[in-house]
Amino acid sequence: MILCPRSSWLGTTHKTKPQEEGRTEIMPRYIVIGGGAIGLNTAYQLARMRSGSVTLLEKGLVGDGSSSRAGGIITGLLWSETGVLARTISLRLYQELSADLERYGYRFQDVGCLNLFDPESWTEREELLPLYDRLGFGYEILDAGQMRRRWPDLTPESDVIGLHDALGGYSEPHEFVPALARRCRDLGVEIRENARVDGLQIDSGRVVGVQTGMGVLEADVVISTVHAWTVAFMARCGVRLPIKSFVHQRYVSSKLPERASIPAINANPYGGYIRPARLGTTDFRILAGGETEDREEERVDDLAFRMTGLSAPESVRGQLSTNLTPLVPRLAETLWETEQVGLISFSLDGEPVLGTLSQLPGLVVGAAFHSGGFAYSPVAGLLLAELAAGESPSVDVSSFSPVRFSAQETDAYLATTVVQGEALRRRH
Numbered sequence: 001m002i003l004c005p006r007s008s009w010l011g012t013t014h015k016t017k018p019q020e021e022g023r024t025e026i027m028p029r030y031i032v033i034g035g036g037a038i039g040l041n042t043a044y045q046l047a048r049m050r051s052g053s054v055t056l057l058e059k060g061l062v063g064d065g066s067s068s069r070a071g072g073i074i075t076g077l078l079w080s081e082t083g084v085l086a087r088t089i090s091l092r093l094y095q096e097l098s099a100d101l102e103r104y105g106y107r108f109q110d111v112g113c114l115n116l117f118d119p120e121s122w123t124e125r126e127e128l129l130p131l132y133d134r135l136g137f138g139y140e141i142l143d144a145g146q147m148r149r150r151w152p153d154l155t156p157e158s159d160v161i162g163l164h165d166a167l168g169g170y171s172e173p174h175e176f177v178p179a180l181a182r183r184c185r186d187l188g189v190e191i192r193e194n195a196r197v198d199g200l201q202i203d204s205g206r207v208v209g210v211q212t213g214m215g216v217l218e219a220d221v222v223i224s225t226v227h228a229w230t231v232a233f234m235a236r237c238g239v240r241l242p243i244k245s246f247v248h249q250r251y252v253s254s255k256l257p258e259r260a261s262i263p264a265i266n267a268n269p270y271g272g273y274i275r276p277a278r279l280g281t282t283d284f285r286i287l288a289g290g291e292t293e294d295r296e297e298e299r300v301d302d303l304a305f306r307m308t309g310l311s312a313p314e315s316v317r318g319q320l321s322t323n324l325t326p327l328v329p330r331l332a333e334t335l336w337e338t339e340q341v342g343l344i345s346f347s348l349d350g351e352p353v354l355g356t357l358s359q360l361p362g363l364v365v366g367a368a369f370h371s372g373g374f375a376y377s378p379v380a381g382l383l384l385a386e387l388a389a390g391e392s393p394s395v396d397v398s399s400f401s402p403v404r405f406s407a408q409e410t411d412a413y414l415a416t417t418v419v420q421g422e423a424l425r426r427r428h
C-alpha cells in the first residue's frame with residue numbers, strides 16, 4: 001500500500017507552496033478519471049481554483065466516450081428543484097465558457113430550446129410551472145401557431161404545446177470537447193491519454209491514489225467521471241451503484257443551402273430531438289436523434305469496453321425521418337450523412353449520481369446524467385471540483401448523493417434486465 005500523509009476531509013498535504021509570513025499552504029493533488037465533458041469540466045474548474053495540481057487520466061483519447069457523440073442540446077427546464085438550480089448555473093457557465101473558449105474555436109449556440117408536449121404529457125409538465133416560477137427560471141408557453149410564426153421551418157400539429165427556454169440552445173461536441181481539453185492544458189492540467197485506471201489505491205479505508213498500467217499514482221482526491229464504466233469501475237472497490245446504460249444514436253443530415261429556422265427542440269411527441277447543426281461557419285445541417293425503445297440495456301462489465309463497438313439498427317434512420325419530417329418538413333430535402341452511437345446512463349430514480357461516499361473518503365463520483373450529461377457538464381464539473389476541494393457545493397446536491405440508494409434496491413435493480421422504454425426516460 002502507498003502511504004499518504006493525511007489531514008481532515010478530502011484535502012491532504014503533499015506539494016506545498018510558500019505563502020506570506022513564511023507559512024505554507026496545502027497543495028492537494030487531484031486526479032480526474034475520464035476525459036469526457038464531465039471530467040474535462042471538473043479539471044477546468046479545479047485548474048481555475050488554483051488550489052492544487054490536476055491530472056486527468058483518459059483510457060483512450062479525450063472524447064472517446066459519449067461526449068463527442070452527443071446531440072449537445074441544453075435546457076434548464078428540468079423536473080426537480082436540484083436539476084433546475086444546477087442547470088441555471090450550467091447555462092451561465094456555458095456563456096462564460098463561450099467567451100473563454102472562443103479562441104479555441106468554441107461558441108455556445110444560444111438559439112433557445114423548445115420542449116414540446118402533447119396534451120397528455122403537458123398535464124404532467126404544467127405541474128412544474130410553479131417550481132420554475134419560484135426559482136425564477138424564465139419560460140414561455142407557445143401554441144402551434146406561435147411556434148410556426150416564430151420559426152418558419154417548424155410545423156407542429158395544432159394540439160402540440162411548446163415550453164420555450166430562451167437561455168437554452170446547443171453546443172457542438174466536436175467543437176466543445178477539443179476546445180476545453182486545450183484550455184485545460186493551457187491552465188496547467190496534465191492530460192494523459194491511453195492511461196487507463198484499473199482501480200483505486202486504498203489505504204486504511206481512504207482513497208490515496210489510482211492503479212494504472214504505469215503503477216500507482218498518488219492523489220489526495222480522486223474524481224471518477226467514467227460514465228457508462230462507473231458500475232464496473234466502482235464494483236472493483238466494493239461499491240455497487242444502481243445505474244443502467246442504453247445505446248443511443250444521433251444523426252447529422254446532408255448540407256442545406258441555408259440555416260434551418262428552428263431552435264434546439266426536445267420533440268418527445270415526435271419520438272426524438274432535432275436542432276440546427278453546423279460543421280463550419282457556412283455549412284448548415286440538421287442534427288436529430290432518438291431512442292430505440294425495445295433495445296435491451298447495454299452492460300459494460302469490462303473496463304476495456306469502447307463505444308466504437310456499438311451500432312444502431314439501420315431502421316432508426318428511416319424512423320427518425322418519418323417521425324420528425326412532419327415537424328421539420330425541410331428534412332425531406334436531406335439525407336442522414338453521419339451517425340454517432342454511444343451510451344446514456346440512468347440511475348434507479350433517474351437523477352444524476354454526484355457526490356462523495358462516506359465509506360470511501362478521498363473519492364468523488366459523477367455519473368448517470370441521463371440523456372443530459374452534456375448539458376449538465378459545466379455545473380457538474382463545478383460541483384465535483386467544489387466537493388473535491390472541500391468547499392460547499394454551489395447547489396445542495398444531497399438528492400444526487402451516491403449513497404441515497406439502499407443495498408437491497410441496488411441489488412434488485414442490477415439483477416434485472418430492462419429495455420430502454422422501461423427505464424425512466426428523461427430528455428436532456
Ligand SMILES: Cc1cc2nc3c(=O)[nH]c(=O)nc-3n(C[C@H](O)[C@H](O)[C@H](O)COP(=O)(O)OP(=O)(O)OC[C@H]3O[C@@H](n4cnc5c(N)ncnc54)[C@H](O)[C@@H]3O)c2cc1C
Pocket residue numbers: 033034035036037038039057058059060061062063064065066067068069070071072073074195196197198225226227228229233248249250289303340341342343344345367369370371372373374375376428
Ligand atoms: C447519441 C447521444 C446523444 C446525446 N445527446 C445529448 C444531448 O443532446 N444533450 C445532453 O446533455 N446530453 C446528451 N447525451 C448524453 C451525454 O453525451 C452524456 O451524458 C455525457 O457525454 C456524459 O459525459 P461523461 O464525461 O460522463 O462521459 P464520457 O464522455 O463517456 O466520458 C467518460 C470517459 O471516461 C473514460 N474512461 C472510462 N473508464 C476509464 C478508466 N478506467 N480509466 C480512464 N478513463 C476511463 C472513457 O474512455 C470516456 O472517454 C447524448 C448521448 C448520446 C450517446
